[in-house]
Amino acid sequence: MNDDTWKVPEIAVAVDLAVLTVLADSLQIMLVERGIEPYLGTQALPGGFLSSVDESLDAAAERELTEETGLDPVGLHLEQLHTYGAPDRDPRQRVVTVCYLAFVPGLPPPVAGGDARSAAWVPTKTALHPGTELAFDHKKIIGDAVERTRSKIEYTTLAAAFCGPEFTVTDLRRVYEIVWDEKLDPRNFHRKVTGVENFLVATGTQTTRQGGRPAALYRRGPARLLHPPMLRPAAPKPDASQTS
Amino acid sequence: MNDDTWKVPEIAVAVDLAVLTVLADSLQIMLVERGIEPYLGTQALPGGFLSSVDESLDAAAERELTEETGLDPVGLHLEQLHTYGAPDRDPRQRVVTVCYLAFVPGLPPPVAGGDARSAAWVPTKTALHPGTELAFDHKKIIGDAVERTRSKIEYTTLAAAFCGPEFTVTDLRRVYEIVWDEKLDPRNFHRKVTGVENFLVATGTQTTRQGGRPAALYRRGPARLLHPPMLRPAAPKPDASQTS
DNA sequence: GCAAAAGTGTTACTCGTACACCCATGG
DNA sequence: CCATGGGTGTACGAGTAACACTTTTGC
Numbered sequence: 001m002n003d004d005t006w007k008v009p010e011i012a013v014a015v016d017l018a019v020l021t022v023l024a025d026s027l028q029i030m031l032v033e034r035g036i037e038p039y040l041g042t043q044a045l046p047g048g049f050l051s052s053v054d055e056s057l058d059a060a061a062e063r064e065l066t067e068e069t070g071l072d073p074v075g076l077h078l079e080q081l082h083t084y085g086a087p088d089r090d091p092r093q094r095v096v097t098v099c100y101l102a103f104v105p106g107l108p109p110p111v112a113g114g115d116a117r118s119a120a121w122v123p124t125k126t127a128l129h130p131g132t133e134l135a136f137d138h139k140k141i142i143g144d145a146v147e148r149t150r151s152k153i154e155y156t157t158l159a160a161a162f163c164g165p166e167f168t169v170t171d172l173r174r175v176y177e178i179v180w181d182e183k184l185d186p187r188n189f190h191r192k193v194t195g196v197e198n199f200l201v202a203t204g205t206q207t208t209r210q211g212g213r214p215a216a217l218y219r220r221g222p223a224r225l226l227h228p229p230m231l232r233p234a235a236p237k238p239d240a241s242q243t244s
Numbered sequence: 245m246n247d248d249t250w251k252v253p254e255i256a257v258a259v260d261l262a263v264l265t266v267l268a269d270s271l272q273i274m275l276v277e278r279g280i281e282p283y284l285g286t287q288a289l290p291g292g293f294l295s296s297v298d299e300s301l302d303a304a305a306e307r308e309l310t311e312e313t314g315l316d317p318v319g320l321h322l323e324q325l326h327t328y329g330a331p332d333r334d335p336r337q338r339v340v341t342v343c344y345l346a347f348v349p350g351l352p353p354p355v356a357g358g359d360a361r362s363a364a365w366v367p368t369k370t371a372l373h374p375g376t377e378l379a380f381d382h383k384k385i386i387g388d389a390v391e392r393t394r395s396k397i398e399y400t401t402l403a404a405a406f407c408g409p410e411f412t413v414t415d416l417r418r419v420y421e422i423v424w425d426e427k428l429d430p431r432n433f434h435r436k437v438t439g440v441e442n443f444l445v446a447t448g449t450q451t452t453r454q455g456g457r458p459a460a461l462y463r464r465g466p467a468r469l470l471h472p473p474m475l476r477p478a479a480p481k482p483d484a485s486q487t488s
Numbered sequence: 489g490c491a492a493a494a495g496t497g498t499t500a501c502t503c504g505t506a507c508a509c510c511c512a513t514g515g
Numbered sequence: 516c517c518a519t520g521g522g523t524g525t526a527c528g529a530g531t532a533a534c535a536c537t538t539t540t541g542c
Contacts, residue, residue, distance in 0.1 A: 011257045011294060013340050050255060050329070053338055057329040083327045083342045085301040094297055096257050096342070098327045188505065190522060212520030213512040432532065434495060456493030457539040
């Protein structure tokens, strides 16, 4: 061995969270302000080190979600996104972070609560803007999270995870339009989603609206996969080779 | 991220490999026999601990691939599959393993070589059989790898990664049929894959065959995504009206 | 010629898209 | 009545599935 400055031979394992919501006509991500060095005062993804010895990665992700954002993990979608382990991603020591992706409805929680210090929703466009400074490699992680989200709602029913317990077909369509940043035909969208078995369950009630026909309210059904998938509008000229 | 106290639990980070190939009419996975406890003598995925401080996860995966299987990582597909970190998955200590998925052509390497001790191709059906004993949680990992592979070849051109440098349309079709365990119509398959831009590049040469018209040989083109996707034959609908 | 495998043509059907049109409410 | 948004009908075209048919080799 050597006498170098870093005396900790172990690699630290962290769990970070990319918590997304659809709010105010944009896809937003939960960021917290760092209270310690490095990157003190910079915005970062909520997360922390895997502490307890008997805690699974999934459990650690749920715990961090509650501790740092005050959200209740029961019932909301939480999946592994990717694991990041570049040697220089943390200046203190080698850190490998397992990042999780979560979808939460926009309306219920006004953020904050619990242990969270200055947790805030930030539009992903702002977070990904070249001028925005984020801690560690979190900007890249957010980019991956947004891309995963965009493709995930194509073939799963997870877009409904961004809606409240009861929602209209138009609410759901707005989620797609905001996440994809594409306009969708309201008529065809309606026919499509109402035609998928077990996707939407009619409550029988309707919205009371101002100026316009009331819309039927739905709850999420048990279906988890979209069959057939909801395809993004094709780019005008998809010529030549595509790279993933 | 938090922690004013800089305590790091003793967690080891490993990189495991799920290396798949199509060989002898079946989807096979590379397994090695463990030379140390625990699970001494049991078959396991190739892999090892992340040792060097300056090594990225991707680089570690490539290194393990070369060391344990003798395969050359240049040009072959290698992607992160999932990270496994159940507290009790290794009886010695807490181990979090980042698993990678690799596709290699079946023909070239007769396995073994380098540091590999008894590396062998094992049909995934055998590895996943209830009677088969594998080290750690590797059976679950293999199940995840197979499922990822099945869906991946639907919308990417990666099925060609299982073929040699030059291959026929029928070779490619056999890959799909073996991975999906489904029969595909040769005529429609041919039209479809040859119609996708930049998927297959004709070499101009043909196979010399025994009994049958020679087939044109192709190389992989630059396309990485299949547009439109190759869909698995739908499972028979649970239609109550008719039974056999 | 015959068997075997490669490759093409044709038709029917499904599904997505575009858009005309009707329905139900508030003002 | 009119504006606004919810929801249905329908025609067209792209893409798939099924299968008859032609092509090119070895024996």
